[in-house]
């Protein structure tokens with residue numbers, strides 16, 4: 649199976665497992681890392697709203713814990729009506745582990761794939777201090 653299709657399946661399964669009783673907006677993410685492994689994540693909300701975490705954050709944290717250090721591809725899916733775009737904080741999280749070749753694949757309600765680079769979604773990113 650093609651990488652992108654595998655990412656889609658893992659992100660979809662993660663989305664179905666999301667804990668989103670407050671927003672009722674489920675999100676799934678799947679990361680293909682430099683070690684060839686795929687890591688899934690979903691949003692995990694909390695009754696104390698600011699404690700909730702995004703799908704991308706979960707997938708990236710799992711990758712890092714397993715030793716992955718570069719995102720080759722990340723695919724994001726939601727059960728919303730329009731194309732899911734990562735929040736600002738998640739763009740910065742993706743940026744940390746991306747390079748110019750990293751593919752960011754956003755999906756819409758028709759399961760169409762929209763390809764982006766991090767420089768398109770987060771131009772002028774904070775990357776030096």
Ligand code: THU
Nearest residue numbers: 671673675691702703734735738
């Ligand atoms: N959410 C994500 O998981 N990823 C994003 O990039 C955007 C927002 C989640 C957070 C919250 O659980 C729900 O979507 C509604 O904001």
